[in-house]
Amino acid sequence: MAETITNQTIFEAFFSRWLISQEHHLHDLLQLIESGDEQNEQMCNNLISDNIAHYKQYFQAKKTLVRQNVFLVLAPTWVSSFERAHLWIGGFRPRLAFRVVINNVFDLTDDQTQRINRVIAEIKEEEDQLTHEFDKVQERMISSSILELTRQMGRPPRNGASDRNMETAVDTLKLSIEALVECADFLRRKSCGKIMEILNPTQCVRFLAAAAQLQVNLRRLGMERDENRLHSA
Numbered sequence: 001m002a003e004t005i006t007n008q009t010i011f012e013a014f015f016s017r018w019l020i021s022q023e024h025h026l027h028d029l030l031q032l033i034e035s036g037d038e039q040n041e042q043m044c045n046n047l048i049s050d051n052i053a054h055y056k057q058y059f060q061a062k063k064t065l066v067r068q069n070v071f072l073v074l075a076p077t078w079v080s081s082f083e084r085a086h087l088w089i090g091g092f093r094p095r096l097a098f099r100v101v102i103n104n105v106f107d108l109t110d111d112q113t114q115r116i117n118r119v120i121a122e123i124k125e126e127e128d129q130l131t132h133e134f135d136k137v138q139e140r141m142i143s144s145s146i147l148e149l150t151r152q153m154g155r156p157p158r159n160g161a162s163d164r165n166m167e168t169a170v171d172t173l174k175l176s177i178e179a180l181v182e183c184a185d186f187l188r189r190k191s192c193g194k195i196m197e198i199l200n201p202t203q204c205v206r207f208l209a210a211a212a213q214l215q216v217n218l219r220r221l222g223m224e225r226d227e228n229r230l231h232s233a
Helices: 002-035 041-074 081-085 095-104 110-143 146-151 160-198 201-232
Strands: none
Touching: 002 041, 002 201, 041 160, 041 201, 081 201, 095 110, 095 160, 095 201, 110 160, 160 201
């Protein structure tokens, strides 16, 4: 239990710092767009590289947490209830990235649009497969009574065999979910990577700015809702 709290506390502290940096990156992206210098390919590429490195830090820290306690990732305490309600296997739905492009990058060529549509179909298929696999894991969890076994954790075991069965069942579930969360994170990175391969540097800057703005806005709205709910309780 103490180890779980420590892992959670460490990641919460990291995530808090990461969000502050995220707002700084968003400011730099918006400043470039508003200045009219977004046609400067070198400036765009510098900001793109900085943002990619920033997201890599997040996924690396998250991967460490997944290996420590994947259940914390599925029910994160460091996000608002509103953000949590929109999570898909521990993060954003990969298809959301394409919606961000379509709603914010208005100068796509016909070729770019066709390529994006092909990738959307590819990502959708992989996303649906992962959803199906995740649903199957949840079904196994229920059918094997792991939920009931988990409730009994902390009670004196009735015999050594039942205790070992419980540990084996929980460990098997944990490994299955770890693999699914890591696959989901890979698909999230893949969707964004495919998008940025299709977009030119100027378009990438707009995409990154819109994605960061969406995250910041969702978090602010979620935090405000939680605070208002707390005060009205």
